[in-house]
Amino acid sequence: MSESAPSPARGGAPRLHAPQLTGRRWINTGGRELSLADLRGKVVLLDFWTFCCINCLHVLDELRPIEEKYRDELVIIGVHSPKFEFERTVEAVDQAVERYQVEHIVLDDPDLVTWQAYTARAWPTLAVIDPEGYLVASMSGEGHSAGLAGLIEDLIAEHAAKGTLHRGDGPYVPPEPVEGELRFPGKVIRLTAPGHEGNLLVADSGHHSYAEYDPSGARLLQRIGSGERGRADGDFAAARFAEPGGAVELPPELAQRVGYDLVAADTVNHLLRGISLAAGTVSTIAGTGEQYMIGASDNVAGRSGEAGRYSGAARAVKLSSPWDLAFSQPTAEVLVAMAGNHTIWSFDPAAGTIRQFAGTMNEGLVDGGPEEAWFAQTSGLAPAAEGSLIVADSETSALRRLDPATGEVTTYVGTGLFDFGFQDGPAEQARFQHPLGAAELPDGSIAVADTYNGAIRRYDPATGEVGTLARGLAEPSDLLVVGEADGVPAHLLVVESAAHRLTAVAIADQLARVTEGAQQTSRPATRIGTGSLRVRVHFDVPRGQKLDDRWGDPTYLQVSATPPELIAAGAGGSEGIDRTIKLAEGFDSGVLHITARAAACDGEPGGEIPLHAACHLYQQDWGIPVELGADGPAVLDLDLRGAGG
Incomplete structure (x- = not known):
């Protein structure tokens, strides 16, 4: 450094x-x-x-x-x-x-x-x-x-x-x-607001807008947003979004109180937007427009408590790629899948506040309470009848459950960041591939938009079994349960994102059983020695910046492993980006999970950081497959920002 x-x-x-x-x-x-x-x-x-x-x-x-x-x-x-x-x-x-x-x-x-x-x-x-x-x-x-x-x-x-x-x-x-009416749509919900009952609202992400359709999904009624990438409040024709994601409708009494019907995830703008269907307007209700990144000098105004959780006035706290939303009846809050920093946040429309709800901001699959659980780019939230939330955790190819009352997280299907596949059967053996959405079916089972497998899968919590409802779809990213009407049986309405359309899929009693197998991310392994290993992260501060040491050491290193037993000593997180860990005996391979961060602000080395200086957070998560051997290097060099050579 x-x-x-x-x-x-x-x-x-x-x-x-x-x-x-x-x-x-x-x-x-x-x-x-x-x-x-x-x-x-x-x-x-x-x-x-x-x-x-x-x-x-x-x-x-x-x-x-x-x-x-x-x-x-x-x-x-x-x-x-x-x-x-x-x-x-x-x-x-x-x-x-x-x-x-x-x-x-x-x-x-x-x-x-x-x-x-x-x-x-x-x-x-x-x-x-x-x-x-x-x-x-x-x-x-x-x-x-x-x-x-x-x-x-x-x-x-x-x-x-x-x-x-x-x-x-x-x-x-x-x-x-x-050209086309939809372009890479992402999410879909059913509206209940007066004058819009039964209509569909589709996040038309590629057109940077929301599209409202009639209940059949065949006729476009109106577009919310100009269709141009940008950030602007105003009426539906003038408002701008950037690759918007999921939206959720507020209960009528709450909507009347706050002055908007829908909360929308404006993903690339790092904002939550309020949509008033009656007034035909879009407003910004949470976020500053700057991306929240984890660092000593970031979001300081919103930090609360020794655990470093974040909360505050919603318009004053930075967000990071909100992807999907769900309303929590037990808490009367909107839960936000904050994909950009692997957490779940909670937005209170009535109070105008937002808080970090669950997740540590470490990327991975760990169950537990809100300050223990790890998520990985959560991309889908769906309510379950018994009050919990169904979670599609895309980067771990996992289906999970979140209790909004306690923040407790458990995993139904999935094993880790590098494990995926197309495998039906018992949950402990089943595999998805980067799922983006889920929905509870009338019988209490869960349908999953298994995006990279091009399939709709079904998980039954009662039996612990996974089966396949449909396959051959083009990157399904979300699904909606459509009830029986006009002689048409209950079915799923699926967002086929890469085909730019909505597709009906039957809810079959008999499921296909796919056994194409489990896979792991295949990357060349890095050879390292046995015993002690020095993990050394290089960070060269850019010209015109200096390390932001106003609150102590501005660098941080988190080290863990799969399996956890691979590291005998030195795991965990602490200040500094140079650490020696001890590797346990009896292992010849594994994966090292390393997170490094460094904060720097505009200002020359040796001088004071100006009062209103712009500050920058540099961060990276590595998941490094390793092979251990007595003749391997005793140092693992990583560049957070380094010179070529």
Whole structure:
């Protein structure tokens, strides 16, 4: 860790030529194959991402202004490196590039060839290459935009002076626009408000709006939002959202009291919005518009208690990618799946307050009370008749239960961050693949939108069995139970996100039994030694910033393992980003889970941080498969933000 601009290479080592870019194909180049030689004269930024990863989606948004500002000197290449099996397919990658409006070239790297060449160990990872083809910096996680901008400006100035900078258009070729009534819809609910009884409200995420349909889902009645990406309150035609997610209707008496009928998750804007169907208006009711990131200087006004939970006036507390919502009858609050920091929050519309409700902000699958449970990018919340909430925890491919009265979390199906598959049978053996939604069926069983398997699954809490209701769907992201009416039996209305439509699915008595098996995320293992292992995270403070030590050490390291017994001593979280742990005997493999954070503010090293300085939180979660051997290295080096080399 140092408070200086990145050196050309760590430890004064010779400059390293950037490895070649190898993959299955190029996207957004108009069919042109590229090499690093073709990009000589440009600053090149590699973004190793995968579309299941919320942190990767945050980085896509962080890069948009940088991409625009330096468009004549900078080429961004998204290197798509999959985690889940579904993410390896050509169609899925193409859909993701379109869904998230990726406006730079993408290298499809399904076999992680380029990932390995650049020694990436986590999503997202960024690497910067100078106009002469040398690797000058690498960093993991999100929050790097300010430091990246400074580094890019330094490289532009240096190579303009040397005559090695080439300004002008890059290789990006925009795809042909695709039109349709829905574009990558995400969530659906049934309305009950007067004048809207029975109508469907669909989160039309790709069109940055909500679409209200008649009860059949066949006729579009109105659109809430202009359809342009942005952030604006106002009437339905003028309001703007950014990739909005789930919405929930408030009870009538509460809606009348607060002046809006619906609470909507404005995901990419990190806001909750209030929608008044009667007045035809949208207002901001929670969030500041800035992303909440975990750090000593972030959200200080909202921090309460020794446990570090957050609460306060809803408009004053930062949020992080709210994805779905559900109303809790026992507490009369709106529970929020805060996918961006792996927690569940609670919003009180009447009081205008919001609080961190359950989850530690560590990513993983751990059951327990609200201050013990771990979530992983929770993407679906649904009420159950007995008062609990059903939770679709996407990154652990898990189906879970949350008790709103106590905050207690239990797991129905799922085992961990790297375990998934398409397997029916007893819950302990069953596997999903990145589920995004769930709903309770009339008989008390639970239907699951098993998104990356393209299926609707059913879990029966009474028997503990999982079966398959339907398959062959295009990324189902949500579902709604539709009651019997006009001679049509009760069925499911499924949001087929990648097919841009709503689809009816029968609730069959007999389930298919799929046995395609359990899988694990396949990544090259890192070889380490036995006994003691030094975990050393490198963080070079960007030029013009200094470590934010106003509240103590601004760095933090959390280390755990799968299985937990792999670490005999040194696990847990504490200040500092350099720690030696002791590995237990008798293990030859496992996974190390490492979270590192560092906080820095604008200001020069050695000086005081200005009163109103902008502060930045750098953070990353690594899940590193390891192989242990007596001849393995005794040090594991990771870059939170380091120099190339």
